[in-house]
Amino acid sequence: MIATIRAEWRKNRFRPAFLVGAGLVAAITLLVFSTNWYQALHPGTAEHPVLLASLYADQFVNNVMGAGFPLGAAMAIVLGALLAGSEYSWATLKTVLVQGPGRLTTWSGRVIVFAVWMGILTAILFGIGAAYSAVITSVEGHAIVWPAVSEIAQGFGAVWLIFGVFGAIGLALGVLIRQSAAALGVGLVYLLSVEILVVRFIDTVNNGAYKWIGDLFAGPNAQALIGHVSGKTNGITISAEQALLVLAAWLIGLLIVAAGLQRVRDVT
Amino acid sequence: MENTTIVETHSLTKRYGSGVLAVDSVGMSVRRGEVYGFLGPNGAGKTTTLRMLVGLIRPTSGTATVAGHAPGSPAGLKKIGALIESPGFYPYLSGRENLRVVADYAGVSQKRVDEVLDIVELASRAGRKFGTYSTGMKQRLGVAAALLKDPELLILDEPTNGLDPQGMAEMRKLIKDIGQGDRTVLLSSHLLGEVEQICDRVGVISSGRLVRQSTVRELLGEEGVLVRAQPLDQAQAILARMFGPDTVSRQDGAIHLKVKPEQSVDVNRQLVNAGVGVSELRPFERSLEEVFFQLTGEKQGS
Numbered sequence: 001m002i003a004t005i006r007a008e009w010r011k012n013r014f015r016p017a018f019l020v021g022a023g024l025v026a027a028i029t030l031l032v033f034s035t036n037w038y039q040a041l042h043p044g045t046a047e048h049p050v051l052l053a054s055l056y057a058d059q060f061v062n063n064v065m066g067a068g069f070p071l072g073a074a075m076a077i078v079l080g081a082l083l084a085g086s087e088y089s090w091a092t093l094k095t096v097l098v099q100g101p102g103r104l105t106t107w108s109g110r111v112i113v114f115a116v117w118m119g120i121l122t123a124i125l126f127g128i129g130a131a132y133s134a135v136i137t138s139v140e141g142h143a144i145v146w147p148a149v150s151e152i153a154q155g156f157g158a159v160w161l162i163f164g165v166f167g168a169i170g171l172a173l174g175v176l177i178r179q180s181a182a183a184l185g186v187g188l189v190y191l192l193s194v195e196i197l198v199v200r201f202i203d204t205v206n207n208g209a210y211k212w213i214g215d216l217f218a219g220p221n222a223q224a225l226i227g228h229v230s231g232k233t234n235g236i237t238i239s240a241e242q243a244l245l246v247l248a249a250w251l252i253g254l255l256i257v258a259a260g261l262q263r264v265r266d267v268t
Numbered sequence: 269m270e271n272t273t274i275v276e277t278h279s280l281t282k283r284y285g286s287g288v289l290a291v292d293s294v295g296m297s298v299r300r301g302e303v304y305g306f307l308g309p310n311g312a313g314k315t316t317t318l319r320m321l322v323g324l325i326r327p328t329s330g331t332a333t334v335a336g337h338a339p340g341s342p343a344g345l346k347k348i349g350a351l352i353e354s355p356g357f358y359p360y361l362s363g364r365e366n367l368r369v370v371a372d373y374a375g376v377s378q379k380r381v382d383e384v385l386d387i388v389e390l391a392s393r394a395g396r397k398f399g400t401y402s403t404g405m406k407q408r409l410g411v412a413a414a415l416l417k418d419p420e421l422l423i424l425d426e427p428t429n430g431l432d433p434q435g436m437a438e439m440r441k442l443i444k445d446i447g448q449g450d451r452t453v454l455l456s457s458h459l460l461g462e463v464e465q466i467c468d469r470v471g472v473i474s475s476g477r478l479v480r481q482s483t484v485r486e487l488l489g490e491e492g493v494l495v496r497a498q499p500l501d502q503a504q505a506i507l508a509r510m511f512g513p514d515t516v517s518r519q520d521g522a523i524h525l526k527v528k529p530e531q532s533v534d535v536n537r538q539l540v541n542a543g544v545g546v547s548e549l550r551p552f553e554r555s556l557e558e559v560f561f562q563l564t565g566e567k568q569g570s
Contacts, residue, residue, distance in 0.1 A: 007372030016360055091356030092489030095413065098352065099373035100320045106373075267324040 004101045004109035016083045018117050021075055024126050028067065033132040036063070045210070056137045057130065060144045061155040062230040064129035068159040069222040070191060072125070073166035076118060077187035080170020083114055084258070085180030094267050107259045114171065118163040153217055158229045162222045165247050166191065168254040169218070175258040195219045211237075221246040274300045274421050274452050275321060280330035282316050290316040292476035293330065298454055300420075303447040305467030306456040306483070309564055313476040314456040315353055317499060318425050321454075322350050346375075349419035351427060353451075355410030359399030363390060363409050366398055370413045383553050384412040388442065404435035411442065425456045440466055459526045464488075464556045474564035485560050493532050495523040495539075496548035510538060524552070 020098040033055070040052040040169060055063065087093040096106055130146075137144050146152075161262060169190070175181035193215055215238050224238035225247065238246075272283040275298035282291040291313040301318030308314050319325040321332060323340015339341040357366040367381045385391040388408040393401075401409065407427055411537055413420055424443065428436040436459075443466055447453040457463050463470055464484060471481040480487065497503035508516045527534065529551035539546050 002467055003372050007369050010365070011361060011369045014360075043442050044427075090358065091354060093356070094319075094352055094360060095356040095370060096322050096326060096373050097340075097351045098345060098348070099370060099417075100342040101373050102342055219286055266326060267319070 001105055001109065004105050005112055007096075007101075008109040010112040012083070012113050012117065017079055017122055018120075019239075021079050021117075022121060024075065025067070025121050025139045026128050027070070028071065029064065029125055029128040029131065029217055032067070033063070033129065033136070052136075052140060056140075056142060056145075058147055060133035061126075061147050061151055062130045062232075063133065064125050065155055065159065065226045065230040067125055068162045069219070070228050071224060072121070073219075074165055074188060074191055075121070076165075076167035077170040077173075077191055078116065078184045079117070080172075081174045081184035081187050082170075082180045083110065084171045084174025085177065087176075087185040088174075088178040089180050094095065097267060103133075103263045104259060107262050111171070111255055112161045114167055115164060118167055119160055122156055122163060125159065126152070145167055154218035155229050158225050161251070162225065165218055165222065165251045165254075168251050168258075172254045172261075174256040175261050191219065208250040215242070216246055218247065218250045224253060271300055273297050274336075275304075275334050277317075277321075277332040280317065280321060280332055281421070282313075282325060282342060283326050283328045286564060289476055291327075292478075293318070294473065296471050296478055296480045296481060300452055301450050302468040302554065303443070303453040303455060303466055305463035305470040306454060307458070307460070307463050307470050307560060308456075308473035309458055311503060312458075312473045312564070313325060314458075314473055315425055316442065317473070318350070318423055318454070318456055322348060322352065322423065324352065332533075333437060333476055345388055346417065347420040348423060349414035349417050349421070350423040350425075351389075351410040352413045352423070352425045354378070354429070355406045355411075355413070357398045357406070357538075360397060362395050362397055364394035366409065367394075367413060371416055374417050380416055380418070384415045387415060387446075388412040391471050392479045403430040404432070404438070407435075407439060408442075409508065411439075411446075415446070419451070421452045421454065423456075426458070427455070428457070428459060428462060434463070460556045460560055472563045480564045483536060485557070488556060489508065491529055492552055493525045493527055493529055493535060494548065494550055494552040495525055495546065496521070497523070497539055498545045498547065502542070502545075503539055506538060506542050506544065507535065510535075522548070 018250040036055055040055060052058070087096070097103065101109070134144050170184060170187050173187050174180060175184065177183045196219065199217050199220055203211045221238055221243040224236050225240065225243040227233050227236040228240035228243065277294055277296050280291060280294040281289070283289050283444065293315070294317055294430070306314050306317070316325060320327050321334050321339050322345065325329060328497055332339050335344045335347040347493050358369070361369065364381060364385065365392065367384065368378055371378055371381055382391065385394050390405060390408045390412060393405060398406070398409065407430070407501055411424065411427060414424065427443065428439045432437060439463060443455060447466070455463070455466060469481070469483045470487060472479050495503060495507070500518070500521070500523065504516055507523060507525055511525065511527055517524045527535070532549055536549055
């Protein structure tokens with residue numbers, strides 16, 4: 001297992017898709033903080049007023065949480081689909097499996113390295129967010145006060161979980177479809193369109209009698225978790241506990257289904 | 269006593285859905301230390317059979333033992349190196365880095381990477397990205413990966429596919445070198461010359477069935493006699509009466525007779541006595557190509 005994790009890490013540590021993903025997370029974080037700072041300094045340029053104090057270091061967790069969904073989720077789907085699907089597109093899965101590590105061991109190693117990469121992306125998001133908020137705080141002449149460690153850990157864990165869940169959708173689609181391009185296409189369409197429409201439809205049927213079904217989808221729960229952690233709970237009806245449970249169920253379920261597919265299907 | 273057979277299959281069958289029968293009751297045996305040619309036209313079932321031997325595909329029925337283990341078992345795969353169809357590597361990594369990844373999966377020391385790069389003569393270009401490799405270099409890297417475990421059994425599936433004549437000659441030499449000593453090589457190919465030059469024994473597969481398994485010598489050694497005579501029809505009728513219609517065939521204006529060359533004297537006597545003029549009478553040895561086309565029912569030149 002250790003050797004398999006080492007192999008997965010060796011091949012993915014400098015993988016262009018992950019490096020580009022990391023760069024995008026960094027660039028988007030910088031852009032969002034820059035835009036908010038400009039709008040805070042120029043009242044009237046923003047649709048909703050941005051308070052300068054909301055950009056200070058003590059608020060940085062709340063400010064970076066928004067990147068978790070849908071933007072970060074979309075990126076996680078793309079990376080998951082690329083990681084799993086390209087093993088089929090490049091015919092590397094057969095090269096790996098004939099070395100003898102075992103199908104489930106290979107899958108487990110891949111999932112672990114993917115989780116590490118999702119953690120790295122989350123760390124970049126939080127690291128740049130913290131650094132930029134510290135710069136804003138200093139430039140505006142205020143003392144830097146950081147949020148409590150528990151608050152940072154909670155936020156970090158929530159975003160990591162969301163990246164993991166949507167990355168698992170990409171991974172599962174990559175294994176199911178056995179190629180990367182179609183898998184990431186299907187994943188993105190699901191995230192940005194299908195799920196939204198389906199949930200909206202379910203929520204309106206019979207005056208919301210079946211809303212509990214809509215509340216079991218990954219997207220609404222990711223939004224709810226972000227809302228609870230960042231204290232923006234307006235309009236959120238899903239509890240933090242349910243959001244955690246549902247997202248964990250999605251994560252585990254998707255990884256088990258994909259592992260089963262990889263274990264039983266022929267590699268042609 | 270050590271088992272002399274390294275690959276043994278019994279009634280190995282693969283059926284896709286309820287329709288396509290890709291491999292039909294194949295019973296093959298590969299002996300330790302030999303270079304075994306697995307010969308068959310495209311689509312005959314060679315790759316499907318090899319994929320079953322390494323556990324990539326599960327058979328519908330039948331059994332196989334490879335290197336003393338069930339196909340795909342980690343213990344068996346430790347002793348097997350395989351290049352199945354086209355070499356599959358990560359295009360954004362260099363050749364050397366790809367081999368390092370494969371070595372990690374195989375649990376092989378990283379030192380072995382440079383050794384196998386030397387064997388396949390790719391060391392000087394191992395720093396280039398796999399995506400920029402030529403077909404020949406990709407195939408060499410595939411062979412290098414298969415050699416990482418210093419395997420008892422090396423399975424190479426059409427390793428000369430897509431290579432130019434020089435590349436094919438180099439690959440043949442490489443396989444011959446690799447096959448020296450105790451290592452067993454199972455080489456699949458549809459290139460008859462390749463198999464004839466490299467292999468000790470061959471198995472011929474056609475439409476999913478193993479139609480022949482023997483040494484190359486035995487396969488080619490089905491001797492015969494070539495007869496050119498006038499009138500040819502009369503000569504054919506006489507010879508068919510003498511030896512049976514199944515032993516007589518016509519090809520390129522001559523009669524091919526499946527009898528021992530020592531019987532040429534009888535053949536000549538009977539034809540001359542019947543008033544047939546014999547212009548040529550000589551032993552002939554069939555080429556592997558002829559045997560192959562006969563066994564597989566394929567048409568020559570089609």
